[in-house]
């Protein structure tokens with residue numbers, strides 16, 4: 671099954687466009703696990719088990735594992751998600767971008783080592799830095815387009831004057847992902863929930879690619895405006911929330927609190943369709 675088919679399947683089965691982001695910070699774990707980086711797997715597996723029937727996808731952010739030398743726990747978590755929630759696609763948030771030969775290694779890491787269904791990529795180095803990922807049939811790749819952080823303005827909203835029509839850089843990325851770069855329908859775009867007007871613009875330029883939309887929850891993005899701007903029957907949107915769900919409670923009932931927050935967020939998103 672391809673990544674897009676998995677997304678559509680999970681969207682329907684779980685009536686959801688919510689993605690739970692797995693950004694484990696041991697310093698924020700509940701008392702029994704607090705500060706212990708050997709418990710990253712245990713913490714994340716509890717969150718996965720508590721929310722697997724509520725999500726369109728899970729999104730582990732690789733830096734939260736690598737910074738604790740916990741790649742082995744990420745491998746174990748990927749295997750757990752595959753076993754416990756086989757219908758839920760996993761997007762590895764790695765934001766890779768490098769020359770082709772190195773990109774081949776990153777693609778192998780994402781799809782073979784970790785078994786991810788999709789990966790996030792920076793398009794900054796051009797098509798030959800993306801191509802190695804597209805060789806993995808059925809896997810997905812989300813290109814950074816209009817990111818959720820304020821610094822996104824530094825480049826992404828600048829005019830690209832050498833291209834016909836003088837598009838903004840993020841509009842140009844959207845156009846490439848909708849058309850010439852999207853050889854086998856594997857590409858999607860990352861657009862921040864903190865910029866709903868730009869989500870709407872991206873949807874005009876790229877009407878049929880899936881959008882990964884981080885920024886609701888801890889970053890304060892507007893969930894309702896996000897759905898109004900980006901949701902389409904025929905092109906999934908994947909709205910990510912990480913910290914607001916993971917750390918909904920710092921008590922022993924953290925997994926139950928995470929489920930309650932995921933249920934609430936899913937409800938807000940669905941009601942805005």
Ligand SMILES: O=c1ccn([C@@H]2O[C@H](COP(=O)(O)O)[C@@H](O)[C@H]2O)c(=O)[nH]1
Nearest residue numbers: 691731817818884887888889911912913
């Ligand atoms: O534009 C972007 C791209 C990626 N992210 C990632 O999403 C989550 C957001 O976490 P919250 O706790 O919900 O704020 C995190 O992993 C980022 O690296 C993003 O925020 N914005």
